[in-house]
Every structure is written in C-alpha cells, then in structure tokens.
Amino acid sequence: MSRHIVILGGGVIGLSSALACLKRGHRVTVIERDPQRRGASLGNAGMVVPSHFVPLAAPGMVAMGLKWMLSPESPFYIKPRLDWDLITWGLKFWRASTKAHVERSAPLLRDLSLASRKLYADLAEKEEFGLVKKGLLMLCKTQHGLDEEAQTAKKARALGIPAEILDARATAELDPAVTMDIAGSVYFPQDCHLQPDRYVNTLLRLIRAAGGEVLDEVEVTGFRKSGKRVVAALTSTGDEIAGDEFVLASGAWSPGLVHDLGLRLSMQAGKGYSLTLPAPVELPQICAIFTEARVAATPMGSSLRIGGTMEIAGMNETVARRRIEGILKAVPQYYPRFRREHFEGVAPWYGFRPCPPDGLPYLGRTQAADNLVIATGHGMMGLSLAPVTGEVVGRLVDREPAGFDGFEMLSPDR
Ligand SMILES: Cc1cc2nc3c(=O)[nH]c(=O)nc-3n(C[C@H](O)[C@H](O)[C@H](O)COP(=O)(O)OP(=O)(O)OC[C@H]3O[C@@H](n4cnc5c(N)ncnc54)[C@H](O)[C@@H]3O)c2cc1C
Numbered sequence: 001m002s003r004h005i006v007i008l009g010g011g012v013i014g015l016s017s018a019l020a021c022l023k024r025g026h027r028v029t030v031i032e033r034d035p036q037r038r039g040a041s042l043g044n045a046g047m048v049v050p051s052h053f054v055p056l057a058a059p060g061m062v063a064m065g066l067k068w069m070l071s072p073e074s075p076f077y078i079k080p081r082l083d084w085d086l087i088t089w090g091l092k093f094w095r096a097s098t099k100a101h102v103e104r105s106a107p108l109l110r111d112l113s114l115a116s117r118k119l120y121a122d123l124a125e126k127e128e129f130g131l132v133k134k135g136l137l138m139l140c141k142t143q144h145g146l147d148e149e150a151q152t153a154k155k156a157r158a159l160g161i162p163a164e165i166l167d168a169r170a171t172a173e174l175d176p177a178v179t180m181d182i183a184g185s186v187y188f189p190q191d192c193h194l195q196p197d198r199y200v201n202t203l204l205r206l207i208r209a210a211g212g213e214v215l216d217e218v219e220v221t222g223f224r225k226s227g228k229r230v231v232a233a234l235t236s237t238g239d240e241i242a243g244d245e246f247v248l249a250s251g252a253w254s255p256g257l258v259h260d261l262g263l264r265l266s267m268q269a270g271k272g273y274s275l276t277l278p279a280p281v282e283l284p285q286i287c288a289i290f291t292e293a294r295v296a297a298t299p300m301g302s303s304l305r306i307g308g309t310m311e312i313a314g315m316n317e318t319v320a321r322r323r324i325e326g327i328l329k330a331v332p333q334y335y336p337r338f339r340r341e342h343f344e345g346v347a348p349w350y351g352f353r354p355c356p357p358d359g360l361p362y363l364g365r366t367q368a369a370d371n372l373v374i375a376t377g378h379g380m381m382g383l384s385l386a387p388v389t390g391e392v393v394g395r396l397v398d399r400e401p402a403g404f405d406g407f408e409m410l411s412p413d414r
Contacts, residue, residue, distance in 0.1 A: 006243035008220045011041035014249035015203040016390030022210040024394050033219040039251040040351030043274045045296035045307040046196045048384045050113040051188035053106040055359025057096035073326030075294035079313035092357035108406040112388050119387035129202045130195030137288040138186040145292045149186040178284035181336045193287040195300045228370045247373045252352035254376040263368035269315050269352035274307035281337050293330035355379045362412040374412035
C-alpha cells in the first residue's frame with residue numbers, strides 16, 4: 001500500500017532512502033535545509049570500503065587518541081570540555097573499544113558494505129557517477145605500519161574479504177601513475193571510489209524523475225505528535241509536512257531533532273577536511289589511505305582529493321589551519337612528487353561525520369515513536385553504506401525484516 005514517507009535531511013543517507021522508498025511505490029518528500037552544502041555528503045573522500053569492517057571504537061583507539069591530542073597537527077583530536085553529552089559519549093566509546101565489540105560488529109559491517117558495493121555496481125550499469133572498481137591501497141610508510149596493516153589483512157581474509165600484502169615494488173606496479181615513497185601496502189581489491197557530488201546529483205535526478213518531492217532550503221524544527229505517532233514535521237517556513245512514516249537522516253544534527261521525542265542519540269560531530277587539486281602533478285588511479293598519517297587520497301575524474309582528520313570539538317565552523325597543515329605535510333611523505341605549494345589557493349572543505357560512541361550506525365525503528373525510522377550515525381562510512389541503508393530503510397518502512405544477521409546491534413534505542 002502506497003504511503004507518504006517524509007525524509008528529514010537530503011544528504012547521501014536521506015537521498016538513498018528516498019530513492020529506495022520511491023522504488024517501493026511510496027510517495028516521498030525530502031526536506032533539506034542546506035542543499036548547497038548537504039552536510040558531509042559532497043566533499044568527502046568518496047571511498048566505498050568493505051575493508052573498513054573495524055568500527056572506530058576498537059582496542060588501542062583510546063590510547064592513540066590521548067597521544068594524538070597533544071599534537072595540533074594530529075589526525076585525531078577531542079577538545080576537552082565540560083559537556084555532559086561529550087563525557088557520556090567518551091565513556092561509552094571507552095567501554096565499546098574492546099576486542100569482543102570488534103568481533104561482534106565486523107561480520108555485520110562486512111555484510112552491509114558488500115551489499116552496498118553491489119548496489120553501487122548495479123546502479124553504475126545504468127548511471128554515471130564516477131564509480132571506479134580498482135580497489136584501495138593502504139599505503140604504509142614504515143615497516144611497523146605495514147606489519148600492523150598485515151594483521152588487518154589477515155582478519156579481512158578470515159572474514160572473506162580479499163586483501164593482499166604488497167612490497168613497495170609490487171605497489172608501484174599496481175599503480176604506476178603515481179610515484180610513492182613507502183615500505184609497502186595492503187591492497188583491498190573489492191573497495192571502490194566514486195565522485196560524491198555526482199552520486200548525489202544522480203540520486204536527485206532519479207528521485208525527481210520518479211515523482212519524489214524535494215523541499216530545498218527548508219529546515220525541520222520539530223514534530224507534531226498524536227499519542228505515539230508523529231503526525232507532521234514542523235518547518236522553518238511555517239508549513240507542517242504531514243506523513244505516514246518519517247525517516248530521520250539529518251547526519252550530525254540528528255540528536256537535536258529527536259530530543260523532544262524522548263530519543264537520546266549519543267553522537268558527536270567528527271569534523272574532517274578535504275582539499276581537491278584540480279590539476280595534480282600526478283594522478284593516481286587507485287584510491288589510497290596514508291596509513292600512519294590517516295589521510296585519504298582519491299582520484300576524482302582529472303582531480304585529486306586529499307582528506308583527513310577527525311576533530312571532536314563540537315559543531316563549530318572554525319577551520320583548524322594547523323590540522324590542515326598536518327594533512328598537507330603527509331602528502332609529499334607518501335607521494336614525493338607533490339609539494340606543499342601545490343595546495344596554495346585551494347580552499348579547504350569541511351564536514352561533520354555523525355559519530356556514535358560505538359562506531360556503529362543508528363539504523364532501525366525506535367520506541368520513541370511508532371512511525372519513525374532512524375538512519376544516521378554512519379561516522380566514517382556514510383557514503384560507503386548509503387545504498388544499503390536506503391534499501392534497509394525501505395524494508396523497515398514496509399515493516400519487513402532488515403535482512404542482516406546481527407542487525408539489532410544498530411538499534412537506535414541501544
Ligand atoms: C573528510 C571526510 C571524508 C570522508 N570520507 C568518506 C569516505 O571516503 N567514505 C565514506 O563512506 N564516508 C566518508 N565520510 C563520511 C561521510 O561523509 C558521512 O558519513 C556521510 O556524509 C553521512 O551522511 P548523512 O546523510 O547521514 O549526513 P550528512 O551528509 O551530514 O547529511 C545530512 C543532511 O541533513 C540536513 N539537515 C540536518 N538537519 C536538518 C534539519 N533540521 N532540517 C533539514 N535538513 C537538515 C543537512 O543539511 C545535510 O544535508 C567522510 C567524511 C569526511 C568529513
């Protein structure tokens with residue numbers, strides 16, 4: 001039976017959900033406050049990563065985070081402040097950073113990622129959004145880094161995700177388009193990359209063609225409820241958007257929207273930056289992560305995007321120059337033909353990753369309201385998991401099972 005689905009937020013998660021609901025024959029309205037920026041959806045590194053089966057909350061992360069906090073150029077930073085949400089988030093992060101949590105989460109993250117990758121590959125047969133299925137290189141500057149990555153490769157293979165450990169020469173043979181100064185790499189052949197803005201524009205075109213409604217420059221300010229049901233989304237224009245089902249897909253802004261419904265989503269915004277070189281001196285063909293520096297490099301058409309940092313410092317709009325310097329310093333260390341000067345005049349982009357403390361998305365129904373589906377908190381994997389999230393939202397809207405073992409781990413009420 002066709003119903004009216006109202007989607008709160010037009011980032012990659014909201015738009016992927018909208019398309020999936022339209023395909024199921026529903027009427028869909030997407031409400032987006034800031035269509036030019038779209039949260040973290042446009043300037044991200046564009047990687048689709050079945051290799052990322054380890055959630056952010058993992059053994060060793062707390063110690064590494066504390067060490068990194070001392071350096072203004074480090075890739076990870078938590079601004080210490082007396083804020084109850086941050087304190088409880090930190091405690092939950094610390095409690096979740098266990099081997100048992102990683103072992104429980106990895107098969108679910110793998111299954112979601114592989115399903116998402118397939119959906120991307122299927123869509124790319126009909127639409128062009130820059131999907132390149134050439135894998136991902138985890139570049140290691142040091143032998144120590146390579147030894148650590150080799151451990152991840154071993155775990156990946158145990159989960160059925162192919163991973164190859166390569167020395168510097170074999171890495172150079174795989175991507176001869178770029179000069180590298182490294183000890184070696186781990187190659188994940190199933191990973192891919194794409195151009196996030198082209199994916200978003202493809203979704204918008206398909207949504208409109210299927211009769212979906214997109215309300216741009218409209219902010220959701222709250223909800224009108226009747227008993228346990230949401231009746232309408234209240235908006236900045238004064239219009240109330242009534243619907244049968246509502247989908248929360250507002251990225252890092254999600255917790256504030258549902259607070260009054262009694263749903264407490266523990267989440268911090270993880271700010272990251274990217275810089276896109278329009279005419280790089282060399283154009284790698286395979287996307288890469290500079291492992292020790294935690295910096296991503298993604299070819300996008302003829303340009304090269306460099307991105308990184310995870311700054312947990314609230315939703316402030318300041319640009320931390322020192323941290324951008326940290327990103328830029330890493331580039332010539334791995335790609336020696338690149339120079340700091342190449343980035344002169346390139347404006348940094350930033351976005352807020354929606355980060356739950358246990359590193360797993362919030363995806364599912366909630367006790368807070370009978371007709372509300374939560375689809376947020378994808379942290380570093382929102383682009384990667386967008387198509388499968390849309391698919392799952394469609395199933396949940398139709399009260400079907402999500403279709404993934406261990407799915408209850410993603411419950412927004414956990
Ligand atoms: C530097 C960087 C690199 C990254 N690289 C990758 C990568 O390679 N691969 C990957 O998978 N992920 C990556 N990510 C993470 C990815 O960008 C996010 O996980 C993803 O964008 C989350 O999607 P979303 O739709 O949930 O949130 P967002 O992209 O933030 O979208 C939320 C949308 O909701 C709208 N909104 C919010 N509140 C309201 C309101 N009240 N009313 C109306 N609209 C509202 C916002 O304007 C926004 O458009 C990266 C992130 C960063 C910062």
